[in-house]
Structure formats: C-alpha cells, structure tokens
Amino acid sequence: MPEVDLPLNAPAPAAPSIATGNILVIDDEAGIRDSLEVLLTLEGYQVKMAADGEQGLRILELENFDLVLLDLALPGQSGLELLPQIKVLQPELPVIMITAYGTVDNVVEAIRAGAENFVQKPWDNEKLLADIRSAIARHRAEEENVQLKRSMKQRYSFPNIVGKSEVMLRVFDLVAQVAPSRSTVLIQGESGTGKELIAKAIHANSPRRDKPFVPINTGAMPSELLESTLFGHVKGAFTSAVSSKKGLFEVANGGTLFLDEIATMGMDTQAKILRVLQDRKFMHLGGIQEIQVDVRIIAATNVDLRQAVRDGRFREDLFYRLNVITVDLPPLRSRREDIPPLVQHFLDFYCNENGLPARKLSADALRALLDYDWPGNVRELENSIERGVVLSSGPTIGSDLLPGHITGRSFQDALLEHNPNASLFDILEDIERRIIIEKLERCNWNQTDAAEQFRIPLSTLNQKIKRLNIEIRKRGRE
Numbered sequence: 001m002p003e004v005d006l007p008l009n010a011p012a013p014a015a016p017s018i019a020t021g022n023i024l025v026i027d028d029e030a031g032i033r034d035s036l037e038v039l040l041t042l043e044g045y046q047v048k049m050a051a052d053g054e055q056g057l058r059i060l061e062l063e064n065f066d067l068v069l070l071d072l073a074l075p076g077q078s079g080l081e082l083l084p085q086i087k088v089l090q091p092e093l094p095v096i097m098i099t100a101y102g103t104v105d106n107v108v109e110a111i112r113a114g115a116e117n118f119v120q121k122p123w124d125n126e127k128l129l130a131d132i133r134s135a136i137a138r139h140r141a142e143e144e145n146v147q148l149k150r151s152m153k154q155r156y157s158f159p160n161i162v163g164k165s166e167v168m169l170r171v172f173d174l175v176a177q178v179a180p181s182r183s184t185v186l187i188q189g190e191s192g193t194g195k196e197l198i199a200k201a202i203h204a205n206s207p208r209r210d211k212p213f214v215p216i217n218t219g220a221m222p223s224e225l226l227e228s229t230l231f232g233h234v235k236g237a238f239t240s241a242v243s244s245k246k247g248l249f250e251v252a253n254g255g256t257l258f259l260d261e262i263a264t265m266g267m268d269t270q271a272k273i274l275r276v277l278q279d280r281k282f283m284h285l286g287g288i289q290e291i292q293v294d295v296r297i298i299a300a301t302n303v304d305l306r307q308a309v310r311d312g313r314f315r316e317d318l319f320y321r322l323n324v325i326t327v328d329l330p331p332l333r334s335r336r337e338d339i340p341p342l343v344q345h346f347l348d349f350y351c352n353e354n355g356l357p358a359r360k361l362s363a364d365a366l367r368a369l370l371d372y373d374w375p376g377n378v379r380e381l382e383n384s385i386e387r388g389v390v391l392s393s394g395p396t397i398g399s400d401l402l403p404g405h406i407t408g409r410s411f412q413d414a415l416l417e418h419n420p421n422a423s424l425f426d427i428l429e430d431i432e433r434r435i436i437i438e439k440l441e442r443c444n445w446n447q448t449d450a451a452e453q454f455r456i457p458l459s460t461l462n463q464k465i466k467r468l469n470i471e472i473r474k475r476g477r478e
C-alpha cells in the first residue's frame, strides 16, 4: 500500500520544467567557473561567480542564493574554512563542495561542517544537475515549512487550533483582532466545527486569560434551572433553595462566560440575559440587591440565529446585542485543505496520548478522508483518527481502520482487507479486539461498565484485554 510522506501539511514541491534558482560558484580556476556557468545557465539557473572566498562572502552578503558550489582547495582561505562563514550568513543554504581526487578526509570534514554533498572533478554533468535540483527542492520545501510555521506563530498564539485554508486564516485574524477587547462575540457554525475551541482561544488571548472561562450549555437546561445557574439564588427563593448560591455570572466575574447553544434558550431567560448584557447588572433569584459584574460574553449557536429571530423564537434585540462581532466557522467539507494538517495534528496528539510511536495514514486512507463529507465536522474527523490510532498495530493506518461509512466499505470488507492471509481464528480475534475497543470507548474506558454491558465478569474482560494486547487508555480528553 503506498504511504503518504510526512509532513502532510507541506505540499510536495513541483518539479519545474525549467530549473530556477540562484547559484553562486566559488572556484579559483577560470576554466571550471566557465564550464559551470555554461552548464548551469543553459539549465535555466541564474549564476554568479567568485574567484575566492572573500569575494564569495561579499556576494553572499548582498544577495540571496538557493545553492553554493564551493571549491574545497581555494587559495588563501580554503573551502573548509569558508564553509562555517557561509553557514553564519545563511544557515540553511545548501553547499555542494567541489573536490579533486584524493581529498576524502577533507570531504568528510566538510560534510560534518554542514556541506550538503560533494562532487569530484571531473564531474558527470547529469549527476551534478540532479544533485543540485534535489538540494534546491529540499531547501525550498524546508524554507516553506519554516515560513508557514513562523507566520502562524507570529500572527496567533493558538497552539492547538489547526487550519491553513484561507477562510480559517481569516477566522484566526478576526479572533486575534477581537480577543483583546471586551466585545461580545457570536460564534456560528455547524456542530463540531470548533466553536468552543475558538471561544477558549478568544479568552486565552484576552487580558482576562487569568480569570475564569465558564462554559454553560444553555440549550440543555429547563428555564428555571438555567436561570438559577446563571444568576444564582437566595435561600428560600424556591422550594429546593435550601441555601443561597452564586450564579455563573459571578463565578465568571473578571473572565468570560461562554453561552453555548444560545438559540434554544427560553424567551424569559433571553430577556434577563439581555438586561445583564446592557448594564452588567443582575439580581439573584429571589434577591433584592443588584449585583454588578464585569463579564465578557461569548455566545455560540449551530443554527441560523437570524432565522430564529424571523421565526419569533429569538429576541431581535438580544440578537443585535450578541451579534456585535460574528465569527462564522465554515463546515469542514468546504475547507478540505485543512484535512491533512488536522489529520497530522490528531495523529500526533493521540499517538502521544496513547504512548505510541508516530503513526501515519496510508495514501488511500487519506484519500477517503479527503473525499468524505464530514457532517460531524472536525469532531468526527478527530474521532476517526483516534479510533484508527487505537486500532492500529503498525506504523501505518490503512483505510480498513477507518469507519465503514467513511470509506464506503462494510465491516466484513475491512476485516478481510486488513487480514488478507490470516486464518479464521486470527480474523475472529481481530473482530473481538475491535468490538472490545469500541465498547470501551463508548464506556469512556470504564472496564466495569463495559464488562457489565457485555454481561461477562470483569475478570474475563481483563483476560481478554491482556490476551488481545489492548492498551487501556486514560479516560476522555478533558
């Protein structure tokens, strides 16, 4: 099975039909300089010449090059002495040494000092051109990678958020821009697109970062409970209020309150939230004293809030209060170029979490991921990679370890492909292993629960886990 070369997020450099690049030749022999100039210029390179080290360094200080061809036996300063000085000027610049016969020791030393390669006089033109091409291509790919990382780092400090698509880069810009302010932010996006992750990034990049980030799923609670959770209550405010309790608005004081799934909040609660948004004041349920807080609000929704307003399910005034700044998170299927770097990110994360050596995806597994529609967005991708890592027994995760609905393959197909020459006994073991891992995942790796649901004694499950070499993972991510 063909494998994908890492890093997944660096596009393979395209081989240009005409060679491009700036090459500096440093050699004291005019004949050598001339023949190299002809050879390289005909190939398409820009070529500069220097007859000694000093001249070479001067040129290097003024211009950027893609490669240096450096004579080892220069008069005055030898090539070997020059090499470290070149490396100081341009540390990543590939240098190919030109040597005469019988200077093997010097060559070894030069390679140790950072030379890329060497060519012996008289050289074979084709081989020299091939060496130059590959050195330049490698150098460019490396530089591109460094630059990508540098620009990401400079612009944002969101270490766990991955994305290189134009839309996500714009999201990162917006987040970086709004984070320092106190403005209310509304994050919209389908389920699993990273709304909570972005909300946390906004908080972490704000001056409030040392104060609490308090998430609350406003859609999951009945109105009364939600209100007492948000605003707190005094003793006796309602029958079960046996003591007074602080609300999350107070808990989040100085920090950020993340109101998740805001669209499903009841109309009454919406009115109360609106009031806090207007003047940052509220009262405990059953209380008479106004409490002032300094809380930044970030809200999230996976439905179209404008539509909810039109349908009369969401207050228009609250919508405008929340919608000061909107961050739209696009679905994963509309930014497929983010899939390879996300895959790499989750591979690294889950291999590390499971104490496994690095894993990579087979080319057909990656293709399947690129072709799939991702209704569950990044969360679904993350789960697929986690599963693949846990199920894998070698360095490469094949498409047979991806869920069947992603690859379009049945469970049986996947098993038979994974074990083309295995005995029935081995295949049955593989099934047992997968089913046990799946159950453990669903039980959050609680073995007692899993054994109970399988209706087998815990000791039997333990024996199977040992026999099948199943790594017991720590519980969930958070």
Ligand SMILES: Nc1ncnc2c1ncn2[C@@H]1O[C@H](COP(=O)(O)OP(=O)(O)OP(=O)(O)O)[C@@H](O)[C@H]1O
Binding pocket: 160, 161, 162, 163, 189, 190, 191, 192, 193, 194, 195, 196, 197, 198, 302, 342, 345, 378, 379, 382
């Ligand atoms: N750009 C990204 N880079 C890295 N991880 C991401 C990215 N986007 C999402 N994730 C991961 O995907 C999972 C889902 O993200 P999150 O919980 O933020 O989504 P959500 O939009 O809040 O989903 P829901 O609507 O279902 O609540 C998380 O584990 C998160 O870390």
Ligand SMILES: [Mg+2]
Binding pocket: 195, 196, 260
């Ligand atoms: Mg969420």
